[in-house]
Amino acid sequence: MPAITPDDLIPMNMTQMRSRYARAVAPAAMLSVFLATLCTAQTFPTDDPVIRQMWEVGIEHSQTESLAHTLLDYYGPRLAGSPNLAASQEWLLERYEEWGVPVRKEEYGTWTAWQQGILHLDMVEPRIRTLEVRMLAWSPGSDGTVEGEVVLPPEGMTSDTVVDWLATIRGKFVLWSAPEAMCRASQELEKYARPETVEKLEEARMATRRAWDKRTRTSERSSEWDAALDAAEPAAVLTSYWSGGWGVNRIFDTSNKNAVGIDVSCEDYGLLYRLADNGETPVLRMTAEAQDLGIVPQFNVIAELKGNELPDEYVLLGGHLDSWHSASGATDNGTGTITMLEAMRILKKTYPNPRRTIVVGHWGAEEMGLIGSSAFREDHPEVMDGLQVAFNQDNGTWRFERIEGQGMLDFSGHIWRWMTAVPTEFSEHIVLEMPGVQNNRGSDHVSFLCAGAPSFRLQSPYDEYRQYTWHTNRDTYDKIVFDDLKENATVAAMLAYMASEDPERVGRSRALLPIAIDPRTGQPRLWPECRQARREPR
Numbered sequence: 001m002p003a004i005t006p007d008d009l010i011p012m013n014m015t016q017m018r019s020r021y022a023r024a025v026a027p028a029a030m031l032s033v034f035l036a037t038l039c040t041a042q043t044f045p046t047d048d049p050v051i052r053q054m055w056e057v058g059i060e061h062s063q064t065e066s067l068a069h070t071l072l073d074y075y076g077p078r079l080a081g082s083p084n085l086a087a088s089q090e091w092l093l094e095r096y097e098e099w100g101v102p103v104r105k106e107e108y109g110t111w112t113a114w115q116q117g118i119l120h121l122d123m124v125e126p127r128i129r130t131l132e133v134r135m136l137a138w139s140p141g142s143d144g145t146v147e148g149e150v151v152l153p154p155e156g157m158t159s160d161t162v163v164d165w166l167a168t169i170r171g172k173f174v175l176w177s178a179p180e181a182m183c184r185a186s187q188e189l190e191k192y193a194r195p196e197t198v199e200k201l202e203e204a205r206m207a208t209r210r211a212w213d214k215r216t217r218t219s220e221r222s223s224e225w226d227a228a229l230d231a232a233e234p235a236a237v238l239t240s241y242w243s244g245g246w247g248v249n250r251i252f253d254t255s256n257k258n259a260v261g262i263d264v265s266c267e268d269y270g271l272l273y274r275l276a277d278n279g280e281t282p283v284l285r286m287t288a289e290a291q292d293l294g295i296v297p298q299f300n301v302i303a304e305l306k307g308n309e310l311p312d313e314y315v316l317l318g319g320h321l322d323s324w325h326s327a328s329g330a331t332d333n334g335t336g337t338i339t340m341l342e343a344m345r346i347l348k349k350t351y352p353n354p355r356r357t358i359v360v361g362h363w364g365a366e367e368m369g370l371i372g373s374s375a376f377r378e379d380h381p382e383v384m385d386g387l388q389v390a391f392n393q394d395n396g397t398w399r400f401e402r403i404e405g406q407g408m409l410d411f412s413g414h415i416w417r418w419m420t421a422v423p424t425e426f427s428e429h430i431v432l433e434m435p436g437v438q439n440n441r442g443s444d445h446v447s448f449l450c451a452g453a454p455s456f457r458l459q460s461p462y463d464e465y466r467q468y469t470w471h472t473n474r475d476t477y478d479k480i481v482f483d484d485l486k487e488n489a490t491v492a493a494m495l496a497y498m499a500s501e502d503p504e505r506v507g508r509s510r511a512l513l514p515i516a517i518d519p520r521t522g523q524p525r526l527w528p529e530c531r532q533a534r535r536e537p538r
Protein backbone atom coordinates (compact mmCIF):
# COMPACT_ATOMS: atom_id res chain seq x y z
CA MET A 1 0.00 0.00 0.00
CA PRO A 2 1.21 3.54 -0.66
CA ALA A 3 2.20 5.76 2.23
CA ILE A 4 -0.51 8.06 3.52
CA THR A 5 -0.22 11.52 2.00
CA PRO A 6 -2.21 14.65 2.82
CA ASP A 7 -4.44 13.89 -0.18
CA ASP A 8 -5.56 10.75 1.56
CA LEU A 9 -7.22 12.84 4.23
CA ILE A 10 -9.76 14.12 1.74
CA PRO A 11 -12.91 11.99 1.78
CA MET A 12 -13.40 10.13 -1.49
CA ASN A 13 -16.17 8.01 -2.78
CA MET A 14 -15.38 4.59 -4.18
CA THR A 15 -15.31 5.64 -7.83
CA GLN A 16 -12.66 8.21 -6.99
CA MET A 17 -11.00 5.68 -4.74
CA ARG A 18 -10.80 3.00 -7.40
CA SER A 19 -9.34 5.39 -9.88
CA ARG A 20 -6.82 6.69 -7.34
CA TYR A 21 -5.94 3.20 -6.15
CA ALA A 22 -5.40 2.15 -9.77
CA ARG A 23 -3.16 5.15 -10.49
CA ALA A 24 -1.10 4.69 -7.36
CA VAL A 25 -0.46 1.01 -6.97
CA ALA A 26 -2.05 -1.28 -9.47
CA PRO A 27 -0.03 -3.06 -12.12
CA ALA A 28 -1.04 -2.45 -15.73
CA ALA A 29 -3.33 -5.46 -15.93
CA MET A 30 -5.19 -4.44 -12.81
CA LEU A 31 -5.48 -0.89 -14.09
CA SER A 32 -7.21 -2.07 -17.24
CA VAL A 33 -9.69 -4.11 -15.18
CA PHE A 34 -10.50 -1.04 -13.10
CA LEU A 35 -10.86 1.18 -16.13
CA ALA A 36 -13.11 -1.39 -17.79
CA THR A 37 -15.18 -1.42 -14.63
CA LEU A 38 -15.51 2.33 -14.67
CA CYS A 39 -16.25 2.57 -18.40
CA THR A 40 -18.92 -0.11 -18.53
CA ALA A 41 -20.54 0.73 -15.16
CA GLN A 42 -20.51 -2.98 -14.47
CA THR A 43 -22.33 -3.97 -11.30
CA PHE A 44 -19.76 -6.55 -10.22
CA PRO A 45 -16.15 -5.40 -10.22
CA THR A 46 -15.11 -9.01 -9.53
CA ASP A 47 -15.93 -12.48 -10.83
CA ASP A 48 -15.81 -13.88 -7.32
CA PRO A 49 -18.73 -16.33 -7.16
CA VAL A 50 -19.18 -15.75 -3.40
CA ILE A 51 -19.79 -12.03 -3.98
CA ARG A 52 -22.31 -12.82 -6.72
CA GLN A 53 -24.10 -15.33 -4.52
CA MET A 54 -24.19 -12.83 -1.65
CA TRP A 55 -25.93 -10.36 -3.90
CA GLU A 56 -28.47 -13.01 -4.88
CA VAL A 57 -29.21 -14.10 -1.28
CA GLY A 58 -29.12 -10.57 0.15
CA ILE A 59 -30.95 -8.64 -2.55
CA GLU A 60 -33.12 -11.11 -4.45
CA HIS A 61 -34.05 -13.26 -1.46
CA SER A 62 -33.88 -10.76 1.37
CA GLN A 63 -35.63 -11.59 4.62
CA THR A 64 -35.26 -8.11 6.07
CA GLU A 65 -38.96 -7.23 5.87
CA SER A 66 -40.25 -10.27 7.74
CA LEU A 67 -37.42 -10.09 10.29
CA ALA A 68 -38.13 -6.41 10.92
CA HIS A 69 -41.85 -7.06 11.22
CA THR A 70 -41.37 -9.67 13.93
CA LEU A 71 -38.73 -7.73 15.83
CA LEU A 72 -40.40 -4.31 15.70
CA ASP A 73 -44.13 -4.94 15.36
CA TYR A 74 -44.44 -8.11 17.43
CA TYR A 75 -41.75 -7.65 20.12
CA GLY A 76 -41.63 -3.85 19.93
CA PRO A 77 -39.30 -1.66 22.00
CA ARG A 78 -36.45 -3.34 23.87
CA LEU A 79 -35.59 -1.25 26.91
CA ALA A 80 -32.65 -2.55 28.96
CA GLY A 81 -33.96 -4.99 31.56
CA SER A 82 -37.41 -5.23 30.00
CA PRO A 83 -39.32 -8.44 29.27
CA ASN A 84 -39.51 -7.34 25.59
CA LEU A 85 -35.72 -7.29 25.33
CA ALA A 86 -35.52 -10.76 26.89
CA ALA A 87 -38.18 -12.08 24.48
CA SER A 88 -36.47 -10.59 21.44
CA GLN A 89 -33.19 -12.23 22.53
CA GLU A 90 -34.93 -15.62 22.60
CA TRP A 91 -36.26 -14.89 19.12
CA LEU A 92 -32.73 -14.13 17.88
CA LEU A 93 -31.53 -17.48 19.30
CA GLU A 94 -34.33 -19.27 17.44
CA ARG A 95 -33.52 -17.53 14.15
CA TYR A 96 -29.84 -18.47 14.28
CA GLU A 97 -30.60 -22.03 15.35
CA GLU A 98 -33.02 -22.37 12.45
CA TRP A 99 -30.28 -21.18 10.06
CA GLY A 100 -27.69 -23.53 11.57
CA VAL A 101 -25.51 -20.73 12.96
CA PRO A 102 -24.07 -21.54 16.41
CA VAL A 103 -25.41 -18.96 18.88
CA ARG A 104 -25.34 -18.29 22.61
CA LYS A 105 -26.54 -15.84 25.23
CA GLU A 106 -23.73 -14.45 27.35
CA GLU A 107 -24.73 -13.10 30.74
CA TYR A 108 -22.81 -9.98 31.69
CA GLY A 109 -24.70 -8.42 34.59
CA THR A 110 -28.09 -7.32 35.88
CA TRP A 111 -30.55 -4.47 35.37
CA THR A 112 -33.90 -3.28 36.71
CA ALA A 113 -36.80 -4.84 34.83
CA TRP A 114 -39.69 -2.47 34.24
CA GLN A 115 -42.83 -2.99 32.28
CA GLN A 116 -45.13 -0.27 31.13
CA GLY A 117 -48.86 -0.95 30.95
CA ILE A 118 -51.67 1.23 29.68
CA LEU A 119 -51.13 4.97 29.75
CA HIS A 120 -53.99 7.33 29.11
CA LEU A 121 -54.08 11.04 29.81
CA ASP A 122 -57.14 13.12 28.94
CA MET A 123 -57.83 16.77 29.48
CA VAL A 124 -61.39 16.93 30.87
CA GLU A 125 -61.61 20.69 31.67
CA PRO A 126 -62.13 23.22 30.09
CA ARG A 127 -62.89 20.79 27.23
CA ILE A 128 -62.16 17.19 26.41
CA ARG A 129 -58.99 16.33 24.57
CA THR A 130 -57.00 13.09 24.65
CA LEU A 131 -53.36 14.05 24.98
CA GLU A 132 -50.41 12.52 23.16
CA VAL A 133 -48.15 11.27 25.92
CA ARG A 134 -45.48 8.71 26.74
CA MET A 135 -44.36 7.39 30.10
CA LEU A 136 -40.76 8.00 31.09
CA ALA A 137 -38.83 4.78 31.62
CA TRP A 138 -38.81 3.29 35.14
CA SER A 139 -41.64 5.62 36.20
CA PRO A 140 -44.01 4.47 38.92
CA GLY A 141 -47.63 3.97 37.85
CA SER A 142 -50.76 5.67 39.20
CA ASP A 143 -53.12 4.31 41.80
CA GLY A 144 -55.94 3.51 39.37
CA THR A 145 -57.50 6.41 37.50
CA VAL A 146 -56.83 9.80 39.08
CA GLU A 147 -57.97 13.32 38.31
CA GLY A 148 -56.38 16.66 39.16
CA GLU A 149 -55.58 20.22 38.17
CA VAL A 150 -52.62 21.28 36.08
CA VAL A 151 -50.28 23.65 37.93
CA LEU A 152 -47.32 25.78 36.96
CA PRO A 153 -44.51 26.53 39.33
CA PRO A 154 -45.04 30.16 40.43
CA GLU A 155 -42.65 32.88 39.38
CA GLY A 156 -40.02 34.19 41.74
CA MET A 157 -39.88 31.30 44.20
CA THR A 158 -37.35 31.58 47.01
CA SER A 159 -36.00 28.73 49.08
CA ASP A 160 -38.69 29.55 51.66
CA THR A 161 -41.66 29.89 49.33
CA VAL A 162 -40.73 26.74 47.39
CA VAL A 163 -41.53 24.72 50.51
CA ASP A 164 -44.97 26.37 50.66
CA TRP A 165 -45.58 25.66 46.99
CA LEU A 166 -44.52 22.02 47.27
CA ALA A 167 -47.10 21.61 50.03
CA THR A 168 -49.87 22.58 47.56
CA ILE A 169 -49.19 20.20 44.68
CA ARG A 170 -50.15 16.82 46.07
CA GLY A 171 -52.37 14.95 43.57
CA LYS A 172 -51.88 17.66 40.91
CA PHE A 173 -50.22 17.61 37.51
CA VAL A 174 -47.08 19.76 37.51
CA LEU A 175 -45.78 21.27 34.27
CA TRP A 176 -42.01 21.02 34.48
CA SER A 177 -40.56 21.95 31.06
CA ALA A 178 -40.27 25.25 29.21
CA PRO A 179 -43.06 25.44 26.62
CA GLU A 180 -42.34 25.86 22.90
CA ALA A 181 -44.09 28.74 21.18
CA MET A 182 -44.21 26.79 17.94
CA CYS A 183 -43.88 23.08 17.16
CA ARG A 184 -43.11 23.39 13.45
CA ALA A 185 -39.82 22.00 12.18
CA SER A 186 -37.40 24.88 11.62
CA GLN A 187 -36.62 23.94 8.00
CA GLU A 188 -40.24 24.56 6.93
CA LEU A 189 -40.40 27.76 8.92
CA GLU A 190 -37.21 28.98 7.27
CA LYS A 191 -38.57 28.02 3.87
CA TYR A 192 -41.98 29.71 4.07
CA ALA A 193 -41.77 32.51 6.64
CA ARG A 194 -40.11 35.92 6.26
CA PRO A 195 -36.54 35.98 7.63
CA GLU A 196 -37.59 38.64 10.15
CA THR A 197 -40.41 36.36 11.36
CA VAL A 198 -37.97 33.51 11.85
CA GLU A 199 -35.69 35.81 13.81
CA LYS A 200 -38.56 37.15 15.92
CA LEU A 201 -39.74 33.63 16.77
CA GLU A 202 -36.23 32.59 17.74
CA GLU A 203 -35.93 35.59 20.04
CA ALA A 204 -39.31 34.77 21.58
CA ARG A 205 -38.20 31.18 22.10
CA MET A 206 -35.08 32.26 23.94
CA ALA A 207 -37.07 34.74 26.06
CA THR A 208 -39.55 32.00 27.02
CA ARG A 209 -36.68 29.73 28.04
CA ARG A 210 -35.11 32.44 30.16
CA ALA A 211 -38.45 33.17 31.85
CA TRP A 212 -39.02 29.48 32.47
CA ASP A 213 -35.55 29.07 33.94
CA LYS A 214 -36.34 31.84 36.41
CA ARG A 215 -39.69 30.27 37.21
CA THR A 216 -38.29 26.83 37.94
CA ARG A 217 -35.02 28.11 39.34
CA THR A 218 -33.30 25.87 36.81
CA SER A 219 -29.90 27.32 37.57
CA GLU A 220 -30.23 25.93 41.07
CA ARG A 221 -32.07 22.83 40.00
CA SER A 222 -30.48 19.55 40.84
CA SER A 223 -31.39 15.97 41.46
CA GLU A 224 -32.41 17.17 44.96
CA TRP A 225 -34.92 19.59 43.41
CA ASP A 226 -36.41 16.72 41.36
CA ALA A 227 -36.46 14.52 44.44
CA ALA A 228 -38.24 17.24 46.46
CA LEU A 229 -40.83 17.58 43.70
CA ASP A 230 -41.39 13.81 43.66
CA ALA A 231 -41.58 13.66 47.46
CA ALA A 232 -44.42 16.22 47.38
CA GLU A 233 -46.46 13.51 45.63
CA PRO A 234 -48.05 15.26 42.69
CA ALA A 235 -50.10 12.90 40.48
CA ALA A 236 -47.57 13.36 37.70
CA VAL A 237 -44.66 15.51 36.60
CA LEU A 238 -45.27 16.52 32.99
CA THR A 239 -42.29 17.33 30.80
CA SER A 240 -41.83 17.77 27.06
CA TYR A 241 -38.59 17.12 25.20
CA TRP A 242 -39.28 18.24 21.65
CA SER A 243 -36.85 16.98 19.01
CA GLY A 244 -37.44 19.88 16.61
CA GLY A 245 -39.50 17.77 14.18
CA TRP A 246 -43.23 17.63 13.53
CA GLY A 247 -44.95 15.68 16.32
CA VAL A 248 -41.70 14.25 17.61
CA ASN A 249 -40.46 14.06 21.19
CA ARG A 250 -37.41 12.30 22.60
CA ILE A 251 -38.33 10.10 25.53
CA PHE A 252 -35.92 9.04 28.25
CA ASP A 253 -36.29 8.03 31.89
CA THR A 254 -37.14 9.38 35.32
CA SER A 255 -35.87 8.76 38.83
CA ASN A 256 -39.33 9.49 40.32
CA LYS A 257 -40.55 7.10 42.96
CA ASN A 258 -44.01 8.61 43.61
CA ALA A 259 -45.15 10.86 40.79
CA VAL A 260 -45.75 9.38 37.35
CA GLY A 261 -43.16 10.75 34.91
CA ILE A 262 -44.85 11.66 31.64
CA ASP A 263 -43.64 13.28 28.45
CA VAL A 264 -46.34 15.32 26.69
CA SER A 265 -46.06 16.09 22.97
CA CYS A 266 -44.88 19.58 22.06
CA GLU A 267 -48.34 20.51 20.82
CA ASP A 268 -50.31 19.22 23.82
CA TYR A 269 -47.82 20.52 26.34
CA GLY A 270 -48.14 23.99 24.83
CA LEU A 271 -51.93 23.75 25.10
CA LEU A 272 -51.77 22.85 28.81
CA TYR A 273 -49.24 25.59 29.45
CA ARG A 274 -51.27 28.32 27.73
CA LEU A 275 -54.47 27.35 29.57
CA ALA A 276 -52.69 27.15 32.94
CA ASP A 277 -50.78 30.37 32.35
CA ASN A 278 -54.05 32.16 31.55
CA GLY A 279 -55.65 30.95 34.77
CA GLU A 280 -58.04 28.62 32.93
CA THR A 281 -56.95 25.68 35.09
CA PRO A 282 -57.04 22.58 32.93
CA VAL A 283 -58.04 19.35 34.69
CA LEU A 284 -56.58 16.00 33.65
CA ARG A 285 -57.68 12.41 34.13
CA MET A 286 -54.94 9.77 34.07
CA THR A 287 -54.54 6.02 34.04
CA ALA A 288 -50.89 4.99 34.18
CA GLU A 289 -49.89 1.36 34.65
CA ALA A 290 -46.28 0.39 35.31
CA GLN A 291 -44.57 -2.48 37.08
CA ASP A 292 -41.17 -2.76 38.68
CA LEU A 293 -40.20 -6.39 38.09
CA GLY A 294 -37.03 -6.35 40.17
CA ILE A 295 -33.43 -7.09 39.24
CA VAL A 296 -32.92 -9.52 36.35
CA PRO A 297 -29.86 -10.93 34.50
CA GLN A 298 -28.72 -9.21 31.29
CA PHE A 299 -27.23 -10.74 28.15
CA ASN A 300 -25.49 -10.20 24.84
CA VAL A 301 -26.52 -12.54 22.03
CA ILE A 302 -23.44 -13.84 20.22
CA ALA A 303 -23.54 -15.89 17.00
CA GLU A 304 -20.42 -17.30 15.40
CA LEU A 305 -19.10 -19.00 12.28
CA LYS A 306 -15.82 -20.62 13.30
CA GLY A 307 -12.77 -19.89 11.12
CA ASN A 308 -11.25 -22.95 9.48
CA GLU A 309 -7.74 -21.56 8.86
CA LEU A 310 -7.36 -18.78 11.41
CA PRO A 311 -9.93 -19.55 14.11
CA ASP A 312 -8.21 -17.23 16.60
CA GLU A 313 -8.57 -14.19 14.35
CA TYR A 314 -11.96 -12.49 14.35
CA VAL A 315 -14.20 -10.41 12.15
CA LEU A 316 -16.77 -8.88 14.47
CA LEU A 317 -20.12 -7.55 13.26
CA GLY A 318 -22.24 -5.72 15.80
CA GLY A 319 -25.18 -3.53 16.67
CA HIS A 320 -27.12 -3.03 19.87
CA LEU A 321 -30.41 -4.82 20.28
CA ASP A 322 -31.74 -2.74 23.17
CA SER A 323 -33.63 0.50 22.55
CA TRP A 324 -35.53 3.25 24.26
CA HIS A 325 -39.16 2.39 24.87
CA SER A 326 -41.52 5.02 23.48
CA ALA A 327 -41.91 3.61 19.96
CA SER A 328 -40.47 0.41 18.44
CA GLY A 329 -36.74 1.18 18.36
CA ALA A 330 -36.93 0.74 14.58
CA THR A 331 -33.98 2.83 13.44
CA ASP A 332 -32.23 2.81 16.82
CA ASN A 333 -31.35 0.13 16.50
CA GLY A 334 -33.74 -2.32 14.86
CA THR A 335 -32.14 -1.56 11.50
CA GLY A 336 -28.61 -2.24 12.80
CA THR A 337 -29.86 -5.45 14.40
CA ILE A 338 -31.53 -6.65 11.19
CA THR A 339 -28.50 -5.58 9.11
CA MET A 340 -26.17 -7.82 11.11
CA LEU A 341 -28.68 -10.65 11.56
CA GLU A 342 -29.36 -10.76 7.83
CA ALA A 343 -25.62 -10.44 7.08
CA MET A 344 -25.01 -13.59 9.13
CA ARG A 345 -27.80 -15.40 7.25
CA ILE A 346 -26.16 -14.38 3.96
CA LEU A 347 -22.72 -15.46 5.23
CA LYS A 348 -23.99 -18.85 6.42
CA LYS A 349 -25.57 -19.52 3.01
CA THR A 350 -22.68 -18.31 0.87
CA TYR A 351 -19.52 -18.61 3.01
CA PRO A 352 -20.25 -21.12 5.79
CA ASN A 353 -16.60 -22.04 6.44
CA PRO A 354 -14.80 -18.72 6.77
CA ARG A 355 -11.02 -18.40 6.89
CA ARG A 356 -11.18 -16.28 10.06
CA THR A 357 -13.90 -16.61 12.71
CA ILE A 358 -16.87 -14.35 12.00
CA VAL A 359 -18.77 -13.25 15.12
CA VAL A 360 -21.88 -11.11 15.45
CA GLY A 361 -22.72 -9.34 18.70
CA HIS A 362 -26.27 -8.15 19.42
CA TRP A 363 -25.30 -5.93 22.34
CA GLY A 364 -27.37 -5.25 25.42
CA ALA A 365 -27.81 -1.88 27.16
CA GLU A 366 -25.96 0.34 24.68
CA GLU A 367 -28.47 3.04 25.60
CA MET A 368 -27.41 2.78 29.25
CA GLY A 369 -23.75 3.48 28.36
CA LEU A 370 -22.31 0.89 25.91
CA ILE A 371 -22.63 -1.75 28.63
CA GLY A 372 -23.04 -4.98 26.64
CA SER A 373 -20.19 -4.27 24.22
CA SER A 374 -17.88 -3.06 27.01
CA ALA A 375 -18.59 -6.25 28.94
CA PHE A 376 -17.82 -8.30 25.81
CA ARG A 377 -14.45 -6.53 25.50
CA GLU A 378 -13.66 -7.26 29.14
CA ASP A 379 -14.84 -10.88 28.95
CA HIS A 380 -13.14 -11.70 25.63
CA PRO A 381 -9.54 -10.52 25.58
CA GLU A 382 -8.88 -13.27 23.00
CA VAL A 383 -11.27 -11.58 20.56
CA MET A 384 -9.69 -8.18 21.16
CA ASP A 385 -6.20 -9.62 20.65
CA GLY A 386 -7.19 -11.51 17.52
CA LEU A 387 -9.50 -8.86 16.03
CA GLN A 388 -9.05 -8.39 12.30
CA VAL A 389 -11.80 -5.77 12.20
CA ALA A 390 -15.12 -4.84 13.82
CA PHE A 391 -18.00 -3.18 11.99
CA ASN A 392 -20.90 -1.73 13.95
CA GLN A 393 -24.16 -0.23 12.71
CA ASP A 394 -26.27 2.09 14.81
CA ASN A 395 -27.69 5.09 13.06
CA GLY A 396 -30.85 4.38 11.35
CA THR A 397 -32.12 3.62 7.94
CA TRP A 398 -30.71 4.93 4.59
CA ARG A 399 -27.76 3.42 2.73
CA PHE A 400 -24.30 3.38 4.26
CA GLU A 401 -22.69 6.60 3.12
CA ARG A 402 -19.49 6.76 5.13
CA ILE A 403 -16.83 4.76 6.91
CA GLU A 404 -14.53 6.81 9.14
CA GLY A 405 -11.06 5.32 9.56
CA GLN A 406 -10.87 6.52 13.19
CA GLY A 407 -7.19 7.34 12.75
CA MET A 408 -6.25 3.66 12.36
CA LEU A 409 -3.54 4.11 9.72
CA ASP A 410 -3.23 0.50 8.53
CA PHE A 411 -6.93 0.15 7.85
CA SER A 412 -6.90 2.32 4.71
CA GLY A 413 -5.23 -0.22 2.44
CA HIS A 414 -7.46 -3.05 3.60
CA ILE A 415 -10.79 -1.25 3.29
CA TRP A 416 -9.89 -0.07 -0.23
CA ARG A 417 -9.27 -3.66 -1.27
CA TRP A 418 -12.41 -4.94 0.44
CA MET A 419 -14.59 -2.25 -1.09
CA THR A 420 -13.35 -2.97 -4.60
CA ALA A 421 -15.19 -6.31 -4.40
CA VAL A 422 -18.49 -4.62 -3.51
CA PRO A 423 -20.82 -4.02 -6.49
CA THR A 424 -20.34 -0.54 -7.90
CA GLU A 425 -23.96 0.48 -7.38
CA PHE A 426 -23.50 -0.09 -3.64
CA SER A 427 -19.98 1.22 -3.22
CA GLU A 428 -20.11 4.35 -5.37
CA HIS A 429 -21.92 6.45 -2.77
CA ILE A 430 -19.85 5.26 0.20
CA VAL A 431 -17.22 7.78 1.26
CA LEU A 432 -14.13 6.37 2.95
CA GLU A 433 -12.59 8.88 5.34
CA MET A 434 -9.09 7.46 5.66
CA PRO A 435 -7.29 7.54 7.95
CA GLY A 436 -10.01 9.73 9.43
CA VAL A 437 -10.12 11.24 12.88
CA GLN A 438 -10.62 9.51 16.16
CA ASN A 439 -14.25 9.69 17.02
CA ASN A 440 -14.66 9.01 20.68
CA ARG A 441 -18.39 8.99 20.93
CA GLY A 442 -21.42 7.48 19.31
CA SER A 443 -21.84 3.80 19.75
CA ASP A 444 -20.46 0.35 20.49
CA HIS A 445 -17.52 0.60 18.07
CA VAL A 446 -15.86 2.80 20.73
CA SER A 447 -15.92 -0.12 23.19
CA PHE A 448 -13.33 -1.90 21.02
CA LEU A 449 -11.56 1.10 19.51
CA CYS A 450 -10.63 2.19 23.03
CA ALA A 451 -8.59 -1.02 23.34
CA GLY A 452 -6.72 -0.17 20.14
CA ALA A 453 -8.69 -2.69 18.07
CA PRO A 454 -9.66 -1.72 14.49
CA SER A 455 -13.34 -0.93 15.00
CA PHE A 456 -15.51 1.15 12.69
CA ARG A 457 -19.01 2.41 12.10
CA LEU A 458 -20.97 1.70 8.94
CA GLN A 459 -22.70 5.07 8.87
CA SER A 460 -25.91 6.24 7.30
CA PRO A 461 -26.88 9.95 7.08
CA TYR A 462 -27.48 11.53 10.47
CA ASP A 463 -29.50 14.75 10.21
CA GLU A 464 -32.99 13.46 9.65
CA TYR A 465 -32.37 10.51 11.98
CA ARG A 466 -31.45 12.93 14.77
CA GLN A 467 -34.49 15.10 14.16
CA TYR A 468 -37.12 12.42 13.70
CA THR A 469 -36.35 8.92 14.94
CA TRP A 470 -33.38 8.86 17.32
CA HIS A 471 -34.79 8.05 20.80
CA THR A 472 -38.19 9.37 19.74
CA ASN A 473 -41.86 8.44 19.85
CA ARG A 474 -41.79 8.12 16.04
CA ASP A 475 -39.13 5.42 15.71
CA THR A 476 -41.40 2.84 14.10
CA TYR A 477 -41.36 0.18 11.35
CA ASP A 478 -42.79 2.48 8.66
CA LYS A 479 -39.62 4.64 8.74
CA ILE A 480 -37.43 1.83 7.37
CA VAL A 481 -36.34 2.01 3.72
CA PHE A 482 -36.08 -1.67 2.92
CA ASP A 483 -34.14 -1.25 -0.32
CA ASP A 484 -31.43 0.37 1.77
CA LEU A 485 -31.63 -2.18 4.56
CA LYS A 486 -31.18 -5.05 2.08
CA GLU A 487 -28.23 -3.27 0.56
CA ASN A 488 -26.64 -2.57 3.95
CA ALA A 489 -26.97 -6.19 5.09
CA THR A 490 -25.43 -7.39 1.82
CA VAL A 491 -22.55 -4.89 2.02
CA ALA A 492 -21.90 -5.91 5.66
CA ALA A 493 -21.74 -9.58 4.60
CA MET A 494 -19.39 -8.75 1.71
CA LEU A 495 -17.07 -6.71 3.93
CA ALA A 496 -17.01 -9.51 6.53
CA TYR A 497 -16.14 -11.99 3.77
CA MET A 498 -13.35 -9.84 2.34
CA ALA A 499 -11.97 -9.13 5.84
CA SER A 500 -12.02 -12.84 6.64
CA GLU A 501 -10.22 -13.76 3.40
CA ASP A 502 -7.65 -10.94 3.47
CA PRO A 503 -4.15 -12.49 3.31
CA GLU A 504 -2.93 -9.92 5.85
CA ARG A 505 -3.93 -8.92 9.36
CA VAL A 506 -5.05 -5.32 9.79
CA GLY A 507 -2.30 -3.50 11.71
CA ARG A 508 -3.01 -1.24 14.67
CA SER A 509 -0.86 1.84 14.18
CA ARG A 510 -2.66 5.05 15.04
CA ALA A 511 -2.54 8.49 13.50
CA LEU A 512 -0.43 11.10 15.25
CA LEU A 513 -1.32 14.76 15.68
CA PRO A 514 -2.33 17.03 14.03
CA ILE A 515 -4.78 14.67 12.30
CA ALA A 516 -6.65 14.22 15.52
CA ILE A 517 -7.89 17.76 16.16
CA ASP A 518 -11.37 18.04 17.56
CA PRO A 519 -13.13 20.60 15.31
CA ARG A 520 -15.43 21.62 18.14
CA THR A 521 -12.70 22.54 20.56
CA GLY A 522 -9.61 23.01 18.39
CA GLN A 523 -7.81 20.78 20.88
CA PRO A 524 -6.17 17.45 20.04
CA ARG A 525 -8.60 14.61 20.40
CA LEU A 526 -7.57 12.03 22.91
CA TRP A 527 -7.78 8.36 22.16
CA PRO A 528 -10.97 7.10 23.84
CA GLU A 529 -10.39 5.55 27.22
CA CYS A 530 -12.07 2.24 27.90
CA ARG A 531 -14.86 2.62 30.41
CA GLN A 532 -15.49 -0.25 32.73
CA ALA A 533 -18.77 -2.00 31.93
CA ARG A 534 -21.45 -1.05 34.42
CA ARG A 535 -22.76 -4.49 35.28
CA GLU A 536 -25.54 -3.57 37.69
CA PRO A 537 -28.08 -0.76 38.07
CA ARG A 538 -27.34 2.12 40.42
Ligand SMILES: [Zn+2]
Pocket: 320, 332, 333, 366, 394, 395, 443
Ligand atom coordinates in the same frame (compact mmCIF):
# COMPACT_ATOMS: atom_id res chain seq x y z
ZN1 LIG B 1 -28.37 3.37 19.00
